[in-house]
Amino acid sequence: MGVRYYYYRAADREAAVARPEYPRAVADRRVTVFDAVETKWDHRVVLGYLIALIRGVPYRPVVESVCLYPPPDGAPRTEEEWAALPDDSPYLGPEIDELPVAVRDALADADDTRLPEVAGRLAEEFWGAAEREDAQMLIKELVSLARRTRENGQMLYCWCAPG
Numbered sequence: 434m435g436v437r438y439y440y441y442r443a444a445d446r447e448a449a450v451a452r453p454e455y456p457r458a459v460a461d462r463r464v465t466v467f468d469a470v471e472t473k474w475d476h477r478v479v480l481g482y483l484i485a486l487i488r489g490v491p492y493r494p495v496v497e498s499v500c501l502y503p504p505p506d507g508a509p510r511t512e513e514e515w516a517a518l519p520d521d522s523p524y525l526g527p528e529i530d531e532l533p534v535a536v537r538d539a540l541a542d543a544d545d546t547r548l549p550e551v552a553g554r555l556a557e558e559f560w561g562a563a564e565r566e567d568a569q570m571l572i573k574e575l576v577s578l579a580r581r582t583r584e585n586g587q588m589l590y591c592w593c594a595p596g
Contacts, residue, residue, distance in 0.1 A: 438476060439592040440532075440575060441469035442582035446501055449590040450529050453502045457592045468581060469592075470574045476530060476591040479559060483572065484536055486551045487543045498530035498591065527594035537589045540579030548572055 439457035443449035458469040474480055476498060485492040503523035509515045518524055543551075552569035556562060582589050 435473055436475065436593055436595055438472050438474055439467075439469045440472065440476070440480075440578060441467035441590055441592065442578060442585065442587045443467060443590055444585075444587055446531060446588075449531065449588070450502045453523070453527055453529055453592075456527075456594070457590075468578065470571065470578050472571055472575075474571070475593070476532065479555075480532075480536070480591075482558060483551070483555055483575075484539045486554055487539050487547075498532050500528060500530050501590075502527070502529040527592055530591045530593075532589040532591060534588070537579050537582055540576050540589075541583045543572075543576045543579075545576070548576070 437456065441449075441457040456471075457467040458471060474483075477494065481494055482492050503526075508524055509518060515524075549565075549569055552572050553562065553565045555572070556564040556568040560568070579589060
């Protein structure tokens with residue numbers, strides 16, 4: 434099954450969390466469609482590793498996102514509280530995080546000539562060399578998204594959910 438991750442841009446937090454139950458790039462007129470890139474790359478590990486490769490520094494958890502949805506202050510804290518959640522609880526659905534400006538800017542400032550090398554190293558670390566071309570394509574999409582985000586004075590967000 435896996436988890437789907439949509440990296441997208443929005444003008445502010447309010448816009449970023451609009452209709453949180455829907456993926457961020459949906460061809461449905463009832464839903465706000467965002468400028469988004471869909472991946473299976475989590476924003477805590479894989480994106481953090483990508484940022485480290487782009488910056489040319491050793492990997493360390495660099496993506497300290499801010500959870501916007503569901504509200505963290507109402508989250509269950511114990512296994513019993515998790516087990517008692519109703520099926521329609523927002524804590525069982527998608528999560529929306531705001532990514533740091535430093536992540537947006539590292540992607541936006543990426544040296545295009547280094548992207549094939551970065552993609553190769555990322556692919557080898559996580560999936561194997563055969564995935565290099567797919568990784569390079571997604572990295573280019575993320576870099577382009579980050580550049581559009583910065584040009585428009587916006588932030589990057591990550592919507593993730595099982596699926």
